[in-house]
Amino acid sequence: MINEALREIRRGTAEIIDDERIVALVKNYFEKGETYTVKAGFDPTAPDLHLGHTVLLQKLAIFQKYGARVQFLIGDFTAQIGDPTGKSETRKKLLPAQVQENAQTYKNQVFKILDPEKTTVVFNADWLNALGAAGMLELTTTYNVARMLERDDFDKRHKAGISISISEFLYPLLQGYDSVHLRSDIEIGGTDQKFNLLMGRHLQRVYETGKEQAVLMMPILEGLDGVQKMSKSLGNYIAVADAPGDMYGKVLSISDTLMWRYYELLSSKTLDEIDTLKKGVEEGTLHPKKVKEALAIEITARFHSSDAAEAAHAEFERVHAQSEIPSDMEEFTVSGPLWIAKALVDCGLSPSTSQARREIKQGSVKIDQNKLSDEQYQLEEGEYVLQVGKRKFARLKVIK
Template identity: 70%
Template sequence: MLQEALREINRGSAEIIDNERIEKLLKAYFEEGKTYTVKAGFDPTAPDLHLGHTVLLQKLATFQKYGATVQFLIGDFTATIGDPTGKSATRKVLSQEDIKKNIASYTTQAFKILDESKTEIVYNNDWLEPLGALGMLELASTLTVARMLERDDFSKRYASNAPIAVSEFMYPLLQGYDSVYLKSDIEIGGTDQKFNLLMGRQLQKTYDIKKQQAVLMMPILEGLDGVQKMSKSLNNYVGVADEPNDMFGKILSISDDLMWRFYLLLSTKPLDEIAAIKNGVLDGSMHPKKVKEDLAIEITARYHSQELAHAAKAEFDKIHSKSQVPTEIDEYNCDGEIWIAQALVDCNIEPSTSQARRDIKQGAVKINQEKISDMQLQLACGEYILQVGKRKFAKLKVN
């Protein structure tokens, strides 16, 4: 059982620091029933989570399965500074209203994965605000500027004369102090968080709390393009709050290579089962499309339900395999003749008329399931089913 737990905890991880400590904690759980704490911090800088965020959440759920209490840390204090990791400029400060709204959204979505009975939601404002000026100065004195400038993102900004706010230097120290206050046994985060995660180990030693947390780092999940990290700003994401049809369709759109990455980091199937599936694809006994559909159903069902996941598959097959129109599409009206590019914008399936013209030129626009090529087409009175690509539909009635 211990080896199985270690295998699942190591699954997909990019780097583990002090694996021996993790093994000791697990051994104490299996032999003596002792629980331990695993911390992960989330700054509520946006209201919604995407599948990239859930890589950490699923690893936390794995720890819960093997005796851990998760310290789900909401960085309501540190969010007012903003994590400088990977940033080329100082982040905009969030308002308290935005932070509270984002916190509510985060926790609702997180408990679709985590066991609420084994989760402690903690807010670092509870101990960082009372720290006061004297405590902050004491904390700041534990690290030199030279050591801080060893961080890759800080060193690049310093070399290019890009401004670095002094408050940003405090962020890693505050994150590290969270581990001091919480006495965390393990902290997990992305590979881009290594400096901050190690700060927790260092400060636990500095403040002499009689332990140093182990650190587990997970890789950054690539987005739908398979190249850049999953991000809302890059529009290559699958949101936890996406509608079932959108979620299913997006996952089915990923490449066959990226599919295995998703299986490793997002599926709850055992590693041996995934290996058997992969061998089945390699020897031709399983079709990659069917394997991808199973993954899309699994993930969609996790955030919605089995019923809605299978309904999403049926809808996808209806549209793509049988070239039919979706069961439910938005309906719009307009008075008088309308230019096709403007109609696509007014029906919210194109962001601009220039993009509409490009898509018409590339053959991505259909009217009543027939491709069009006339960029100057005027739609007279009647009803039309407008379509862009495979997933965007609207019904337009021209009066």
């Protein structure tokens, strides 16, 4: 059982520092019933989480299954500085009200994955505000500027003559101090967080906490394009708050190769179960589309419900397999005649008229299920079903 637990904990990881400590903690849980703490921090700089964020949540849920109590840290203090990791310039400061609003949405979303009975939600403003000026000055003496500049993104900015604020130097120190205050046994994060995660180990030594946290790093999840990391700014993301139909359709749109990456990092199936699916696809006894459908249903059910996932599956089949239009779509009423490109923007099917024209040229736009090629087309008085790609639909009524 211990080996099975460790296999699942190590699953999909990019790097583990002090694996021996993790082994000892898991072993103590099985042999002595002793629990341990696993910390993960999230700065509420945006209101919505996407599946890239849930890679860490899935790993936290695995730890909970094998004896951990999760310290889900919401960085309401550090979010006002902004994590400089990977940034080429100083971030804009967020207002406290924005941070608190975003923090509440995080709490609402994470318990779709984590067990609330085994989770402690903490806010680092509770102890960082109390640290005060004297405590903050003491914290700055624990690390020097030369070592801080060894960090890759700081080094690049320094050499390029790009400004680095003193507050950005403070960020990794504050994240590390979180581990001191919480006395964390393990901290997990993305590979881009390595410097900050190791700071926790360093400061636990400096402040003589009697422990050094192990560090487990997860890879960055690729977005729907299978190339760039999942990001809202790149538009290749699946949001936790996406409607069931959208979530299901987006998962189904990933490539057959990327599907296995999503299974490894996002599915609750065991590694043995995933290996069985892979073998079935390789031997031709399972069709990749069926395996992908199972993944889409699993992920959609996690954030909505089994019924919602099955309904999304049925609707997707009805619309796409049978080339029918959805039974439910947004309806709009506008005055006409109306240029088709503007109609697509007004209905939220395209972000701009230039993008709408490109989609028409690419053959991605249909009116009443008929492909449109004239980018100057004018919609006269009447009712229309507009479609962009396979998943975007709107019903438009044009009046005089």
